[in-house]
Amino acid sequence: MRFDEILTNDDVLDGLWDMHFDECTPIQEQAIPIIMEGNDLLACAQTGTGKTAAYLLPVINMLADGGYPEDAINCVVMAPTRELAQQIDRQLQGFAYFMPVSGMAIYGGTDGHTYDQQRKSLKMGADVVIATPGRLLAHLNMGYVDLSKVSFFILDEADRMLDMGFYDDIMQIVSKLPKERQTLLFSATMPPKIQQMANKILHNPAEIKLAVSKPAEKIRQSAYICHESQKLPILKKIFEENPPQRVIVFSSSKLKVKNLARELRDKNIRIAEMHSDLDQSKRDDVILDFKAGKIQVIVATDILARGIDIDDIEMVVNYDVPREAEDYVHRIGRTARADRDGRAVTFVSPEEFSKLKRIERLLEKDIPKEEVPDELGGAPRMSRESNIRNGKTRHFRKASGQSQNKRNNRRRNGSKDRNRSSNEQAQQTVPV
Known part of the structure; x- marks a missing residue:
């Protein structure tokens, strides 16, 4: 399927054209229509399948179509590491090149100047905030971040975030979001703890599960x-x-x-x-x-x-x-x-x-x-x-012949046969 069959905004399509993005990957083909319809989504897809574009493109498309508040945070994307947050931010800048959609990556390990830039961007209201949980929560606790107008909340690599101990941070951030929002959860694996969190933060989600691809033959x-x-x-x-x-x-x-x-x-x-x-x-x-x-x-x-x-x-x-x-x-x-x-x-x-x-x-x-x-x-x-x-x-190990028969007898007849079997084995060890 081609992107121009499922996306509607010409500026988004122009950006994709310049980036030589024509055909959808399987996760994009399945996820984009669901997101465009306004449904929550629980998606299991591994890294490298194109899942970042699967959620960024429809969100950018809807933001570009208008109807969302200006000077407010309209979308929050959570990522487990600074590296992934930076990567998502780079893709956002490319996809939104022809549109007045602003984005900001929020993560730790930075100097005071960068922290101050993050603070200003959050106060002004970037359209899309891409953040690690700990750093976003730190800004939230300072009292100048308003998440009350967020329309899209996205968790990328949710399993990694839970493995790294971010569950409580995520739930604190969720408590600051409006109940009327669209929530998208992407995870490479789907252990029970992901299902449990999904049950708490998603509302009647559509589900996508792509088979994990096999390692390269080389x-x-x-x-x-x-x-x-x-x-x-x-x-x-x-x-x-x-x-x-x-x-x-x-x-x-x-x-x-x-x-x-x-x-x-x-x-x-x-x-x-x-x-x-x-x-x-x-x-x-x-x-x-x-x-x-x-x-x-x-x-x-x-x-x-x-x-x-x-x-x-x-x-x-x-x-x-x-x-x-x-x-x-x-x-x-x-x-x-x-x-x-x-x-x-x-x-x-x-x-x-x-x-x-x-x-x-x-x-x-x-x-x-x-x-x-x-x-x-x-x-x-x-x-x-x-x-x-x-x-x-x-x-x-698989037993055969007499050893297997003895095991079966012991299972059927209980401890009496176990004792008898032991006596037989003892007699067999006596030299004739």
Whole structure:
């Protein structure tokens, strides 16, 4: 479908023409008509599908058609990170180039001059405010931000915002909005906590769920089945055999990231950390140094899984298996971009077997397994099957012949047969 079939404002279409935007992506084709009709929307679509344009274009189209208050904030877009807020703001400026639609990105980690600019823009009433939750709430608490005339409230990458602990901030911001508004929630994954928030802030929403696309074929995926204590030695050995040039290592927590970075610095690797404890200027410096080749390895939480625009990352290491299978796709999607080859390595401890199984089900194939080096000691073995009961995972190998029959007898006959089976086995061990 073409944009001129679903958008009505000529100025918007002129902007798209100059940007060589002609055909809609699937999320745009489905979302734009719903938004133009004034409905709330709950959409599940991963990064890279064109979801930013899917909500910006119809909102800009409606603002350009008029009927909304001047000198007021008409739309609020929430984003989890400064990087994403900046990216959305750049797209807004491009789409609205021929229109008197104003926008402002609001985020932390800035100097006093930038904060003052943000304050003035909020007081004057930019049409579209793109903000991280914490910084917008800080401005709100100062008393000069009026959200009472907001017509559009948009949450982008809502799952990331909840993972980063922004739920309370978001709900405080929602409490300042008018009840009569259009709310759009976009998320790459749809865990129960997203559904719960959607039930609170959306009104009879339309729902869109696009299937998560598979990782690029050029990514060479593999996994090490190992004990937790073996992960660091395996990683060091990988770097010894193939000195890293541009690698991202994902870990599950800020503490692990800090400890891992410290250990790798001892190997004379140029390394940097990326997590929510860093202020924004430091994060920017890390990305710039990484792009310039001054840093070989970034150790990061999932704050870096989305929104980083670097095309030549050679390898992604999942030091810990991500909690959601879809996050695995986002992480390894950082490599093999722009038609390049890439490698993705995942370390899997016994406690993470069920997470790996979920990833493999999503991919509809097994991830090839690497052998743990002999000098690092024995590794655990992952069985073909796993049963998940009461939140716990049991792993076992398929039994055959007499062993399988005994297991079936024990299940049917209870403890008496278990004792009998034990006696039989004891007798079999007596030499004749």
